Amino acid sequence: MNFPTTRQVRWLIKPVWFLACLAPFVWLTLAVFGLAGLSLGADPIEETQDFIGIWALRLLLVTLALTPLRLLTGQVWLIQLRRMTGLYVLFYVSIHFLNYLIPDQGLDLGAITEDIVERSFITLGIAALTCLIVLGITSTHGWRRRLGRRWQKLHRLVYAIGILACTHFWWQVKLDTLEPTIYAGILAVLLGVRVYFRLIKNRKAQQS
């Protein structure tokens, strides 16, 4: 199998990936201003919340898929997309959160506190966002060097974020859990592939 060169990854694949991940943001911006025939419909605040939330979740699953894909295909360069994708997740969840704080709740601190304390799906969302911020801050080369082996451990938090995000989605639907079930299923497969490779690795280590 062919591998792209470092130059191809840096000058072609990464810029294309950057633009692809930006597409939902472009769509949202156009729709907010009613440009290009796009619209957010009758309830723009909820549509923004859902649209950006679902894209955050999709990109989170893409981030989580890169390692299993590498393990399955041997395409090592895939790992070079991981940080950018993860930061996009943080970007989208931040919009999701700001949309909740300002247009949705009108910065009503009483209502927001009540939500965080009483509504478990919001509590989970905040927990996921907090973890994402920690990973975002420590995603730089500097932090990576500083934390050494602990960096790897810290960044395993991304699995927890995946579980928190899927549960967050699950708990806020009214009745029809088909969509959250599909996303949770994908997450389970992605985590399963890692567990599988981990088991193989352990067995090999025992045999040798």
Add this chain to the structure above:
Amino acid sequence: MLIKKPRNIKSSDITPESVYLNRRKLLQAAGLSGTAALLPQVTRAADIPARYRKLEGIIKSPYSTSQEPNPFEDVSTYNNFYEFGTNKSDPVDNSGNFKPQPWSVTIDGAAEVTGTFSFEDIMAPHTLEERTYRLRCVEAWSMVVPWVGIPLGDLLKRFKPTSNAKYVAFETIVRPSEMPGQHRPILDWPYREGLRIDEAMHPLTILATGLYGVELPNQNGAPLRLVVPWKYGFKSIKSIVRISFTETMPYTSWSDALPGEYGFYANVNPEVDHPRWSQARERPIGAGFFASKIPTLMLNGYAEQVAGLYTGMDLAKNF
């Protein structure tokens, strides 16, 4: 029981069309017409697609609110009607094949007159009224809709309910070939709802056959739906094919699916939260991106007229 009329009903309160038009022009002049999501809009007759048949002989009703209705566009594209799918845009997208004509309704149970009647026979003796009502969804958003319909009580009386008729049960049509949402058992189809007989007889309760002066769009529950303005929207069952007078509290779909979250009464009540979200405030649809939520009113602002139905009842228990 004394029925009080709402105070806010002067027809002079209703914004004349020319004011809407001027406002639009002003906004256009200010170069703001492109910011679609940021500004509220208003409906004029010309905004209603010609394919909807106009209803004749509609009289105004003192029960209407003078609040400005949501545009036809909002009312007809932002719907919860799980028979056509669970997203808000599914009903308008997936209801094109639904055939609301011909239609008949079966009336049965504790009444002297029962049987199956055509839509035309059901409606014939009644005069259509325009009832502009607030609509509060259990999901904490709201609209104002200019319904056209008849008082349900007037209709029910024609069938001479007996003294055993303590409740009225309603059923939506089951037609998976035209209602794609019914292919999946999200709710236990048919959708069913019910009212206590005094709620059903209350003059605010109507059977709607239209909105904005035209027949009901399919996505809004054509050809015949209930509207109970002081209850959460899911009580206002759509596309009705059966009305039964019963002695015991009837089965209702949402309280069967999630009994801890939805009750039989489902009265709008800012003091009783849904287990997963607050009911204290609501988002008025169409108010734009930066409009804040507004406080939800007890019984959706109809307390003066209907609170008497619930004297002595614990509304937190009977949610």
